[in-house]
Amino acid sequence: MHMRVAGEPAGVIRMSPISYRLGTGALHALDARFKFVILIVLSLSVVKAGALHLALLACGQIALLSFLGCSFKSLTTELRYLLVLLLLVFLVRAFTMPGEAVFRLYWLSFSRQGAAAGALIAARMLLVVLLGTTLVITTRPAEIKAAVEWFLKPFPGLPAARIGTMFGLLLRLIPLLSVQFAETMDAQRARGVENRINPVYRLTWLAIPFLRRSFSAADRLSIAMEARCYTDDRTGHRLTATRRDWLVLAVGIVYGIFVLAT
Amino acid sequence: MTDSHSLRMSVFAALFAALTAMGAFIAVPIGPVPIVLQNLFVMLAGLLLGPRWGLASVGIYLLAGFCGLPVFAGGQAGIGRLIGPTGGYLIGYLPAVYIIGRMTRGSDHRLLREAGAMVLGTLLLYACGVSWLKVVTGLSWTKALAVGMLPFLIGDALKIAAAIPIARSLRPVMQTEVPAADPMRMETAGRTGSTP
Amino acid sequence: MNIVELENLKHQFPDGTVGLDGIRLSISKGSFVVIAGSNGSGKTTLLRHLNGLLNPTAGIVRIDGMPVSADVRRARRKVGLVFQEPDSQIVGETVASDVAFGPQNLRLDPAEVDRRVSAALESVGLKALADKPPHLLSGGEKRRLALAGILAMGPSVVAFDEPFASLDDTGVRSIVAEICRLKNDGYTVIVTTHDLEPVLFIADRLIVMQAGRIVRDGFPVQIANEVGDFGVRKPCTCGWPANRRE
Ligand SMILES: Nc1ncnc2c1ncn2[C@@H]1O[C@H](COP(=O)(O)OP(=O)(O)O)[C@@H](O)[C@H]1O
Numbered sequence: 001m002h003m004r005v006a007g008e009p010a011g012v013i014r015m016s017p018i019s020y021r022l023g024t025g026a027l028h029a030l031d032a033r034f035k036f037v038i039l040i041v042l043s044l045s046v047v048k049a050g051a052l053h054l055a056l057l058a059c060g061q062i063a064l065l066s067f068l069g070c071s072f073k074s075l076t077t078e079l080r081y082l083l084v085l086l087l088l089v090f091l092v093r094a095f096t097m098p099g100e101a102v103f104r105l106y107w108l109s110f111s112r113q114g115a116a117a118g119a120l121i122a123a124r125m126l127l128v129v130l131l132g133t134t135l136v137i138t139t140r141p142a143e144i145k146a147a148v149e150w151f152l153k154p155f156p157g158l159p160a161a162r163i164g165t166m167f168g169l170l171l172r173l174i175p176l177l178s179v180q181f182a183e184t185m186d187a188q189r190a191r192g193v194e195n196r197i198n199p200v201y202r203l204t205w206l207a208i209p210f211l212r213r214s215f216s217a218a219d220r221l222s223i224a225m226e227a228r229c230y231t232d233d234r235t236g237h238r239l240t241a242t243r244r245d246w247l248v249l250a251v252g253i254v255y256g257i258f259v260l261a262t
Numbered sequence: 263m264t265d266s267h268s269l270r271m272s273v274f275a276a277l278f279a280a281l282t283a284m285g286a287f288i289a290v291p292i293g294p295v296p297i298v299l300q301n302l303f304v305m306l307a308g309l310l311l312g313p314r315w316g317l318a319s320v321g322i323y324l325l326a327g328f329c330g331l332p333v334f335a336g337g338q339a340g341i342g343r344l345i346g347p348t349g350g351y352l353i354g355y356l357p358a359v360y361i362i363g364r365m366t367r368g369s370d371h372r373l374l375r376e377a378g379a380m381v382l383g384t385l386l387l388y389a390c391g392v393s394w395l396k397v398v399t400g401l402s403w404t405k406a407l408a409v410g411m412l413p414f415l416i417g418d419a420l421k422i423a424a425a426i427p428i429a430r431s432l433r434p435v436m437q438t439e440v441p442a443a444d445p446m447r448m449e450t451a452g453r454t455g456s457t458p
Numbered sequence: 459m460n461i462v463e464l465e466n467l468k469h470q471f472p473d474g475t476v477g478l479d480g481i482r483l484s485i486s487k488g489s490f491v492v493i494a495g496s497n498g499s500g501k502t503t504l505l506r507h508l509n510g511l512l513n514p515t516a517g518i519v520r521i522d523g524m525p526v527s528a529d530v531r532r533a534r535r536k537v538g539l540v541f542q543e544p545d546s547q548i549v550g551e552t553v554a555s556d557v558a559f560g561p562q563n564l565r566l567d568p569a570e571v572d573r574r575v576s577a578a579l580e581s582v583g584l585k586a587l588a589d590k591p592p593h594l595l596s597g598g599e600k601r602r603l604a605l606a607g608i609l610a611m612g613p614s615v616v617a618f619d620e621p622f623a624s625l626d627d628t629g630v631r632s633i634v635a636e637i638c639r640l641k642n643d644g645y646t647v648i649v650t651t652h653d654l655e656p657v658l659f660i661a662d663r664l665i666v667m668q669a670g671r672i673v674r675d676g677f678p679v680q681i682a683n684e685v686g687d688f689g690v691r692k693p694c695t696c697g698w699p700a701n702r703r704e
């Protein structure tokens with residue numbers, strides 16, 4: 001059985017090359033909670049924004065991302081599936097929406113209104129993704145965790161601290177499991193599981209040993225956490241807001257409102 | 263002090279969240295379309311963790327991705343992935359895992375019940391996924407179903423068929439708290455005994 | 459003064475297996491004790507009683523004069539356990555956040571947590587890797603990271619479960635060096651192993667276990683030639699002094 005694990009040969013799945021990068025810029029220094037609020041405000045305004053603002057924001061975003069060390073090329077390769085889907089969105093709208101025909105392809109007509117509507121939707125989605133990317137590149141996972149805990153704390157019934165802990169475990173477990181998966185696959189291949197034709201059999205005999213291993217890793221992990229006195233009531237990551245954070249927040253909100261108003 | 267059962271379940275929920283994240287990258291080429299294992303892990307989360315912790319595991323995965331932690335495939339960080347054309351499939355995991363966990367909870371895990379739960383869960387998943395795909399792309403219902411559901415059905419049937427023996431074999435491991443012994447001992451125990 | 463006292467300790471697992479069968483043992487403060495025994499002789503089970511991860515079926519475990527059952531958190535703070543498999547005891551998504559895990563659970567204030575994290579990383583020589591994700595570390599580095607996570611909690615006893623298993627020579631040496639340093643710094647060190655070679659000459663005391671009982675207890679060099687009877691690899695002393703680094 002041939003299997004494909006995208007990512008590094010060693011078996012570690014890098015979820016994405018677009019991830020946190022060390023840096024000391026202004027965006028890195030910004031309080032994560034403020035970044036979240038700005039991100040949400042801008043995302044909401046993007047959903048309503050017209051072509052002009054979209055173009056402006058998109059240029060700004062791309063410039064910002066390349067300044068942060070994320071090249072245009074790596075962005076396009078990383079987002080290729082999304083780009084294909086967005087192209088599909090554009091084409092479907094352009095060919096199905098009634099309106100003034102630009103050209104005809106057999107029985108289909110490419111309408112100007114449809115193309116405009118499709119482009120607008122695709123651009124908005126792309127921009128929301130790029131906004132998210134900026135946050136990811138400039139914010140440590142620990143800060144994201146702390147900010148989420150801070151936002152969830154006021155909600156009764158939501159165990160904010162536990163959710164933060166599970167975020168950390170999730171990030172820790174992905175590389176651990178991907179190595180275990182690659183090893184299990186090699187072992188099963190050596191035992192000739194791939195020669196079996198029945199796909200259910202192959203799937204079962206890959207998944208069972210892999211999950212067994214990962215379960216015992218999870219068991220040991222929870223014992224190790226207990227041994228280190230795990231409790232939900234623990235010291236959190238420090239988040240401190242400065243004057244500059246408030247200033248940036250104000251600018252972001254004003255711009256968002258401006259986009260919505262025009 | 264946190265009680266160790268809930269700590270253990272949290273670790274297992276995080277484990278299934280991590281499996282779900284990885285599942286988007288792991289493709290097994292069976293038949294014409296390689297099948298991606300993500301929804302297999304979601305179904306197993308329902309079967310093995312039950313409705314509450316199953317929901318927690320999918321919820322943690324989605325929330326982490328929503329907040330920009332690198333758990334979504336293809337660099338589509340944050341909200342963009344969820345409101346994007348295929349976001350509905352991710353949201354659909356929530357009702358799917360819940361219904362699968364709910365329907366199989368506490369029963370003696372009969373074959374039909376488990377299979378039925380997974381079929382229902384898969385239908386809920388497509389209900390969310392395909393309708394959002396239709397909204398975003400503007401495709402007609404028939405086209406949306408043809409693009410967003412039909413190609414995957416054979417793979418889904420295989421996964422449902424595989425999920426039953428997998429869950430059966432792992433449920434004892436899940437339920438009996440094995441104070442982690444030596445890995446070597448664990449493995450021999452896994453091979454010889456502990457089948458239901 | 460005895461920091462660890464086990465009185466007639468018995469442990470039976472739910473499935474009926476007898477893990478420990480009447481262990482009496484006192485370990486004096488600042489000593490370095492090696493517990494040797496074949497697989498399944500009960501070493502891991504014994505260590506797990508020291509900080510209340512397992513509860514005795516009979517008998518009592520005292521840490522620094524106080525029963526573990528009276529205050530489990532205290533026992534867990536005092537006895538740091540470095541598990542056999544380093545990969546599944548690393549909790550944090552970066553080296554530094556893993557070391558911070560314990561101190562944060564002790565509810566220390568953030569400045570103190572930071573101080574302890576950098577001190578612990580400094581002492582095991584991982585300061586430069588603070589921001590790395592743990593899965594990129596080598597086997598020896600992972601064990602040292604696990605140790606740093608324990609040291610940051612300020613224990614008096616550090617117990618290693620099979621620290622030399624599946625390590626290469628460099629890894630083994632780095633762990634031996636850490637153990638020597640801990641001993642010099644006044645920690646009580648307990649090491650379980652089925653391979654005496656790396657620790658024979660530096661241990662103060664050797665305890666041999668078999669089937670949940672202590673079968674030998676004495677000076678390492680005096681009883682080392684008897685361990686072969688109990689499924690422990692006999693140290694082959696030839697060539698050892700040349701490798702010794704002191
Ligand atoms: N969770 C468990 N359930 C039942 N028996 C166990 C369990 N863990 C260990 N044992 C048994 O207890 C004995 C001692 O095990 P252990 O302390 O892990 O040995 P060692 O660490 O010396 O290799 C062995 O016979 C082992 O099979």
Ligand SMILES: [Mg+2]
Binds near residue numbers: 501620
């Ligand atoms: Mg052991």
